Amino acid sequence: MKRYGSVIRLRPEKYEEYKKLHAAAWPEILAKITECGIRNYSIYHIDGFLFSYFEYVGKDYDADMALMAADSRTQEWWTHCIPCQEPLETRQPGEWWASMEEMFHCD
16 A cells, blocks of 8 residues: 655636535546556645545556546546646656655554
8 A cells, every 4th residue: 555645736717616516526537547456545634735645556556547537437527627727846757636745654
């Protein structure tokens, strides 16, 4: 299992829309997340930033993320989410959410 943390800005005018989307996340999206090896997934908000945390339990992260990205229902979900988000300028090439370095963990 590998832990992932990432961050992105939430457009202030999209706060309520984003919150409502995730309060009623589509069942197909939740199933695809699970199918692609993601567990214990959470998104937090503070001061216009979204922080995402999840644990990956699969064997091939890149393949699983490609499977998720190729899913038509996921693509439709993203048409609602992406306009709510503003990526950080410091993200790595190819990233939307900026990956974060894990500095500490305690089980």
